[in-house]
Amino acid sequence: MAIRLQRLPSASPAVALAARAIAILLALVTAGLLLAASGAQPLKLAQQVLKSTFGSGFGLEDVGLLVTPLILTGLSVAVALRIGAWNIGAEGQFYAGAFAATGVALFIPGPSIVMLPLMFIAGALGGLIWILVPTLARAYADVSELITTLLLNFVATLLVYYVATGPWLDPGGHALATTARLKHDMPEFIGIVHWGFPMAILLAVITAATFSFTRWGYEVRIAGSNPQAAKYAGMPFRRHLIVVMLLSGAIAGIAGMLEVAGTVHRLQGGISNNFGYLGIMVAVLARGSCIGVIAGAALMAVILNSGIILQTQGVNTSTVLAITGLILFFTAVGDELAHFRIVSSKPAEA
Amino acid sequence: MAMPDVTERPRPAPGTPPLVQLRGIAKYFPGVVANQDVDLEVRPGEIHALLGENGAGKSTLMNILTGIYQPDAGEIIIDGYLKSFASPVEAIAAGIGMVHQHFKLVRAFTVAENIHLGWSETPRRISAQELEARTAQLSASLNLAVRPDARVDELSTGEQQRVEILRVLARNARVLILDEPTAVLTPSEARELFKALKEFVARGNAVIFISHKLDEVLEISDRITVLRGGRKVATEPTSACNEKMLAKLMVGHEIVLDDLRARGPNAIAKSNEPVVSLREVTARDSTGHTVLNKVSLEIAGGEILGIAGVAGNGQKELSELLTGMRAASSGQIMLGGRDVSAASAGDFVDFGVGHIPEDRLRSGLAPALSVTDNAVIREYDRAPVSLGPWYRPRAAAALARRIAEAAAVMVPNYSMPIRNLSGGNQQRFVARREMRIATKLLVAAYPSRGLDVGAINTMMRYFVELRDAGVGIVVISEELEELLNLSDRIAVMFHGEIMGIVDSAGADIEQIGLMMGGQRAATPVRAAAMVH
Numbered sequence: 001m002a003i004r005l006q007r008l009p010s011a012s013p014a015v016a017l018a019a020r021a022i023a024i025l026l027a028l029v030t031a032g033l034l035l036a037a038s039g040a041q042p043l044k045l046a047q048q049v050l051k052s053t054f055g056s057g058f059g060l061e062d063v064g065l066l067v068t069p070l071i072l073t074g075l076s077v078a079v080a081l082r083i084g085a086w087n088i089g090a091e092g093q094f095y096a097g098a099f100a101a102t103g104v105a106l107f108i109p110g111p112s113i114v115m116l117p118l119m120f121i122a123g124a125l126g127g128l129i130w131i132l133v134p135t136l137a138r139a140y141a142d143v144s145e146l147i148t149t150l151l152l153n154f155v156a157t158l159l160v161y162y163v164a165t166g167p168w169l170d171p172g173g174h175a176l177a178t179t180a181r182l183k184h185d186m187p188e189f190i191g192i193v194h195w196g197f198p199m200a201i202l203l204a205v206i207t208a209a210t211f212s213f214t215r216w217g218y219e220v221r222i223a224g225s226n227p228q229a230a231k232y233a234g235m236p237f238r239r240h241l242i243v244v245m246l247l248s249g250a251i252a253g254i255a256g257m258l259e260v261a262g263t264v265h266r267l268q269g270g271i272s273n274n275f276g277y278l279g280i281m282v283a284v285l286a287r288g289s290c291i292g293v294i295a296g297a298a299l300m301a302v303i304l305n306s307g308i309i310l311q312t313q314g315v316n317t318s319t320v321l322a323i324t325g326l327i328l329f330f331t332a333v334g335d336e337l338a339h340f341r342i343v344s345s346k347p348a349e350a
Numbered sequence: 351m352a353m354p355d356v357t358e359r360p361r362p363a364p365g366t367p368p369l370v371q372l373r374g375i376a377k378y379f380p381g382v383v384a385n386q387d388v389d390l391e392v393r394p395g396e397i398h399a400l401l402g403e404n405g406a407g408k409s410t411l412m413n414i415l416t417g418i419y420q421p422d423a424g425e426i427i428i429d430g431y432l433k434s435f436a437s438p439v440e441a442i443a444a445g446i447g448m449v450h451q452h453f454k455l456v457r458a459f460t461v462a463e464n465i466h467l468g469w470s471e472t473p474r475r476i477s478a479q480e481l482e483a484r485t486a487q488l489s490a491s492l493n494l495a496v497r498p499d500a501r502v503d504e505l506s507t508g509e510q511q512r513v514e515i516l517r518v519l520a521r522n523a524r525v526l527i528l529d530e531p532t533a534v535l536t537p538s539e540a541r542e543l544f545k546a547l548k549e550f551v552a553r554g555n556a557v558i559f560i561s562h563k564l565d566e567v568l569e570i571s572d573r574i575t576v577l578r579g580g581r582k583v584a585t586e587p588t589s590a591c592n593e594k595m596l597a598k599l600m601v602g603h604e605i606v607l608d609d610l611r612a613r614g615p616n617a618i619a620k621s622n623e624p625v626v627s628l629r630e631v632t633a634r635d636s637t638g639h640t641v642l643n644k645v646s647l648e649i650a651g652g653e654i655l656g657i658a659g660v661a662g663n664g665q666k667e668l669s670e671l672l673t674g675m676r677a678a679s680s681g682q683i684m685l686g687g688r689d690v691s692a693a694s695a696g697d698f699v700d701f702g703v704g705h706i707p708e709d710r711l712r713s714g715l716a717p718a719l720s721v722t723d724n725a726v727i728r729e730y731d732r733a734p735v736s737l738g739p740w741y742r743p744r745a746a747a748a749l750a751r752r753i754a755e756a757a758a759v760m761v762p763n764y765s766m767p768i769r770n771l772s773g774g775n776q777q778r779f780v781a782r783r784e785m786r787i788a789t790k791l792l793v794a795a796y797p798s799r800g801l802d803v804g805a806i807n808t809m810m811r812y813f814v815e816l817r818d819a820g821v822g823i824v825v826i827s828e829e830l831e832e833l834l835n836l837s838d839r840i841a842v843m844f845h846g847e848i849m850g851i852v853d854s855a856g857a858d859i860e861q862i863g864l865m866m867g868g869q870r871a872a873t874p875v876r877a878a879a880m881v882h
Contacts, residue, residue: 218730218741221723225716231675232705232713233727234696 016338023334027327049306063301064193070297071200072255073279080248081288083224083241089149090252091276092156093127097253098260100126102267105182112184127253128246135245139238161269178268186262196258208290367430368393369556375424383580384410397557399571403802407580416448417441447518448527457503461496488520508539527558536660564593597803610814610836617818621651625790625822631681641667643846649822656837657826664846665826669795673705674698704788708795714780717769724768725750728787757782774805795826844868
């Protein structure tokens with residue numbers, strides 16, 4: 001009897017899901033061991049986290065606030081992946097969307113019922129404009145969008161810092177580095193969770209349905225998987241690339257608008273909370289699936305929220321970041337291992 | 351041409367053990383017997399051909415011999431000693447080296463650097479000049495001409511293959527395994543390879559030559575072993591073999607790769623009107639280089655036109671032009687009386703033009719997507735797969751099932767990536783998909799490349815079926831015999847031009863060979879399609 005590992009070309013969904021669950025569990029166990037080694041009491045911490053997150057409506061509401069931007073930034077990255085593009089710039093588009101929405105709110109007078117849709121459109125346009133140059137550079141000059149979208153993140157971050165501490169600084173002078181409180185709030189949905197949450201889920205569902213049930217979605221699927229095959233089938237690869245990348249930017253911009261109008265109510269430096277970068281993780285966790293993004297974002301939101309709770313318990317921020325990294329790392333290993341199966345082969349009868 | 355060499359070759363003294371002996375080799379994969387009870391004996395001084403269909407177990411057997419796999423049963427005996435190889439490094443140390451179908455060279459390195467890469471005898475500190483001098487010496491002593499200072503990416507495929515072979519031989523390999531070595535070579539490069547192989551075995555070494563091509567196996571080898579279904583079915587001296595018998599051994603029943611030009615009783619006769627005509631069409635590549643020069647062609651409905659020529663003489667460009675994937679820079683393309691010079695690939699599909707592309711994985715399929723997604727790539731924009739802007743996954747899956755059934759491809763799961771299908775199955779699947787839309791013209795570029803005899807035969811039958819239904823067919827191939835058996839006329843290409851068009855009936859192979867080398871046909875090129 002010989003026992004061997006055999007790699008399968010594609011993993012079955014059930015095995016993949018089980019591998020995910022085991023991976024996350026193992027990551028948490030590893031993190032617990034490390035915490036124990038550094039003198040903390042992991043079981044007690046875990047209990048505290050579970051109680052604070054799921055033990056009360058407030059905990060779930062906190063998670064709900066975090067999950068909204070994560071769904072959208074994750075969706076933004078996942079959408080770009082459909083055409084084979086890596087949008088590393090959801091962070092920058094998030095800032096651009098928040099900036100544009102704030103500008104509209106600060107400088108155009110009007111009732112909230114008109115202003116909120118206007119801010120929504122401004123947010124989407126802001127994100128779209130932020131990805132416009134990388135999109136055109138990729139489509140017409142084959143410049144890697146990975147680099148250009150990443151670099152524009154720093155521009156957007158600094159732009160928001162500048163306006164929030166400079167020209168748009170709160171004239172009331174109550175805050176040092178933010179704009180004035182915006183007059184238009186996203187109405188609340190449940191508790192402190194605003195209507196952005198159902199909107200984000202709806203957007204993910206609509207996007208997923210568009211990819212699955214329209215001719216356009218089919219063309220994007222082919223073009224993203226193999227541009228040569230798209231050319232062979234007479235599909236306009238460049239046009240699809242441009243439309244999909246702009247859509248990706250717009251979705252990240254909407255995330256920025258909702259964060260300003262629903263959660264923070266002011267534009268300030270660091271408003272993105274790294275949601276743009278975390279969106280990359282969410283999309284990877286979701287394996288590029290638009291519906292999967294909802295689950296990926298939920299997991300990420302629980303991790304982030306747990307991190308906040310852990311910080312109140314005296315665990316420092318780098319540890320929290322390391323736990324996030326561990327989970328992602330274990331998941332990647334689990335995904336690969338899901339491709340293998342163990343086989344035992346008997347030697348032939350002589 | 352092979353005969354004098356064979357008789358002159360020194361016979362090993364009686365009692366000399368075989369260089370390689372495999373006994374009772376077995377290898378199992380889940381649900382698959384890759385090898386069972388395989389015996390193989392390779393003697394010094396011989397070229398031993400290994401024949402078999404796709405999936406017959408040739409590659410598995412060679413992977414066992416070179417240490418990539420370990421056998422589940424059986425013995426490997428080298429030079430009379432029992433061995434077991436845990437890795438390819440141990441196999442090469444025992445004198446067994448393999449040149450794979452896809453070269454494993456570092457393209458940005460020079461030839462000398464590639465030869466010395468990962469070799470225990472490479473000095474730790476050495477200048478580029480010394481490396482090149484050592485390489486030149488090796489090249490001279492092994493009689494394989496290479497340019498030591500050339501970068502691999504500027505070499506032709508034939509030259510790269512010589513570098514691979516030199517790399518293996520430099521490590522004192524006594525048994526050289528070649529996997530489909532001529533698939534990437536021009537005829538003259540293949541002749542050079544054969545010459546080098548014969549010199550190599552004349553020094554008492556041995557070659558194991560894996561191939562699908564019966565004619566070249568008959569030309570080069572001393573003995574032939576045929577595998578079928580993972581088992582050895584025969585080992586015969588080449589002098590006792592012929593093509594018919596080998597084909598039969600490979601597939602287990604007699605294959606008729608014979609004349610397919612005869613029309614069936616219900617066949618639609620060749621039409622008088624051409625379905626496609628090219629008038630003085632010229633095309634350039636992105637650097638402005640002329641790839642097709644004033645090509646004029648007419649293809650009638652119900653006719654098969656073969657395109658012969660050494661690969662890289664404009665055939666690929668011609669197939670792209672005929673399917674709308676490439677625009678002509680001048681000239682006119684008419685399809686069913688309509689000028690389509692400016693039409694797109696999508697328009698050609700609507701006009702009823704099917705295309706089996708040269709490299710199905712690169713352009714005909716999206717390998718990572720599902721069987722269903724790949725099945726509907728031609729018909730996704732019409733009912734029943736789509737209704738207006740809506741795509742209907744269920745209708746798409748139904749169409750995928752129909753195509754798989756017509757192609758006799760077993761698909762366990764239609765949502766699995768199509769790359770999980772074997773090469774032969776992919777090709778039949780693509781062919782059936784294209785036949786559905788090819789109501790006027792089917793363009794097939796190298797349709798038999800990488801397929802075994804049985805699968806090639808199936809492809810040819812598909813073309814005949816379509817021809818008898820009145821569709822015009824263009825088949826591009828480097829296998830002249832295949833073209834002669836299948837097509838009504840053969841056009842020969844050289845440097846982007848058509849050297850001439852000949853009737854297959856009574857065609858002179860010598861003349862076609864000369865045209866492939868750049869000589870024009872003696873009779874002027876016929877401007878119009880042959881009309882009976």
